[in-house]
Amino acid sequence: MLARLASRRFLEIRQAFRQSSQASRSLSTALNYHLDSPDNNPDLPWEFSEANKQKVKEILSHYPSNYKQSAVIPLLDLAQQQHGGWLPVSAMNAVAKVIEVAPIRVYEVATFYSMFNRSKVGKYHLLVCGTTPCMIRGSREIEETLLNHLGVKRNEVTSDGLFSVGEMECMLLITPMDLKDTHIITMKILPQKELLR
Numbered sequence: 001m002l003a004r005l006a007s008r009r010f011l012e013i014r015q016a017f018r019q020s021s022q023a024s025r026s027l028s029t030a031l032n033y034h035l036d037s038p039d040n041n042p043d044l045p046w047e048f049s050e051a052n053k054q055k056v057k058e059i060l061s062h063y064p065s066n067y068k069q070s071a072v073i074p075l076l077d078l079a080q081q082q083h084g085g086w087l088p089v090s091a092m093n094a095v096a097k098v099i100e101v102a103p104i105r106v107y108e109v110a111t112f113y114s115m116f117n118r119s120k121v122g123k124y125h126l127l128v129c130g131t132t133p134c135m136i137r138g139s140r141e142i143e144e145t146l147l148n149h150l151g152v153k154r155n156e157v158t159s160d161g162l163f164s165v166g167e168m169e170c171m172l173l174i175t176p177m178d179l180k181d182t183h184i185i186t187m188k189i190l191p192q193k194e195l196l197r
Contacts, residue, residue, distance in 0.1 A: 009136045034089055034107075034118065046090035048098075052082055056098060068099040072109050075099065076116055085125065086117040114168045122157045122164035130167040143167075 036042075048056055055078055063070045075098060079091040092110055096103040110116045117125065128134075128143040143154070146165050150158050157164045 036089075040088045040090075040119070042089050042093055044088065044090045046083075046088060046094050048079070048094065049082055052078055060098075069101050069105065071099055072101075072106060073113070076106070076110055080116060085121050085123075086119060089118075114166075117166070119155055120157050120164070121166070123162050124164075126163065126165045127168035128165065129170065131170050 034040075056075065059071050059074045059078070060068060072095065075095045076087060076092070079095055080087045083091055087110055089107075092106045093103050096106040099106075110118060114127075126146060128146070129139050131139075143165060147153060150163050150165065152158055152163070152165065155164065155166055
């Protein structure tokens, strides 16, 4: 019976995506590419602040000199913190210079991990799980409720700069968690209508 219910729910979700005008870009692959914009292009100057240059040295000191590239994740995190919660391509290029690798190696890491935001995010960046089990449990409806309430599309920031909604893969669906400054709400904990209170 559970399998039949899941199968029926999956078919409903599939039909909803086929009817959606943005179906081709509605899943997590939407951010696996870069389009230059006035505030995010490789020609913009970017470097670590003086305080963060000291942190860069400290981070690199944890790795042998011939394995500097192993510091890519903590350096990207530092760059993202410095840049207000998101990583412009020029910051990724700066990280590539520091660890002496081709920029593509840094882009690969930044596009793989959902903790790195490659476009502007709000002060409160709300993430909704995009895996099939969560979709079956109603994650798309929760996302739609959030987007309608905030008046934005996925990965857009509200005009006051406070909120943005994105997608994250597998949030464990067990309990509320706090990953750095990102608050995650699972469907087990908050029904959709209580989500906006």
